[in-house]
Amino acid sequence: MDNDLLTRYAEITQKNKREIVLLRGSGCKWRRCTFCDYHLDFSPDIQSNYSLNRRVLSQVTGKYGKLEVINSGSFVDLDARSFRLILDVCLQKHIGELHFESHWMHRDAVDTLRRAFTVYGIRVKVKIGVETFDSRYREEILCKGIGEALPQQIAACFDEVCLLFGLDGQSRESMQRDIETGLSCFERVCINIMTQNTTKIKPNPGVIHTFLTELYPLYAANDRVDILLENTDFGVG
Numbered sequence: 001m002d003n004d005l006l007t008r009y010a011e012i013t014q015k016n017k018r019e020i021v022l023l024r025g026s027g028c029k030w031r032r033c034t035f036c037d038y039h040l041d042f043s044p045d046i047q048s049n050y051s052l053n054r055r056v057l058s059q060v061t062g063k064y065g066k067l068e069v070i071n072s073g074s075f076v077d078l079d080a081r082s083f084r085l086i087l088d089v090c091l092q093k094h095i096g097e098l099h100f101e102s103h104w105m106h107r108d109a110v111d112t113l114r115r116a117f118t119v120y121g122i123r124v125k126v127k128i129g130v131e132t133f134d135s136r137y138r139e140e141i142l143c144k145g146i147g148e149a150l151p152q153q154i155a156a157c158f159d160e161v162c163l164l165f166g167l168d169g170q171s172r173e174s175m176q177r178d179i180e181t182g183l184s185c186f187e188r189v190c191i192n193i194m195t196q197n198t199t200k201i202k203p204n205p206g207v208i209h210t211f212l213t214e215l216y217p218l219y220a221a222n223d224r225v226d227i228l229l230e231n232t233d234f235g236v237g
């Protein structure tokens with residue numbers, strides 16, 4: 001993946017308005033999700049990651065008081081100096097809410113992350129990619145590495161959830177069940193529609209059509225639901 005082609009700063013001007021940065025870390029430590037190739041945006045070179053992250057973070061203005069930090073993996077993959085810089089930017093730009101993402105395997109690190117920012121008066125929200133609450137599909141087809149954890153158990157550690165739609169075997173009923181479960185257990189739900197990438201998992205046009213015609217109209221205006229029809233719809237990537 002040519003990192004220079006990635007857009008790493010954007011503003012999300014709909015719904016939960018926030019700035020978003022796509023930083024670079026040491027790489028996803030799970031890396032087995034069968035539908036994913038964006039974990040290829042990483043580098044083992046901590047200095048080079050920090051330099052890139054510093055350049056990206058310098059664009060943050062704080063205009064919405066909220067910042068989402070993603071890094072094609074989990075927050076634990078970011079280096080310590082980048083973390084310090086995120087904190088400095090939040091303090092300088094009066095950012096009171098910070099969003100990160102994480103895989104389930106790092107759930108025990110979430111509390112430490114929250115505390116590190118809460119002492120400065122900054123709320124931390126952590127998003128997890130669950131893709132579906134059907135644990136059998138999730139583990140056997142998508143290889144998410146969350147096991148049989150129930151929605152309530154996942155929500156005990158995480159604030160927001162990502163779902164992935166447009167896959168073989170999904171239906172209106174299964175997708176709506178996932179959305180409603182997400183809304184009942186989590187603060188916010190982010191729906192990603194599968195797009196063609198380099199993996200063997202392909203988007204299913206029929207399932208996508210079902211989502212667009214039957215479910216999108218029901219949730220498009222819901223303030224707690226983000227819907228990404230393309231995975232660059234947040235403006236980064």
Ligand code: SF4
Pocket residue numbers: 028029030031032033036037038039072073103129
């Ligand atoms: S945890 Fe996230 S970055 Fe890692 S392989 Fe799965 S989807 Fe990709």
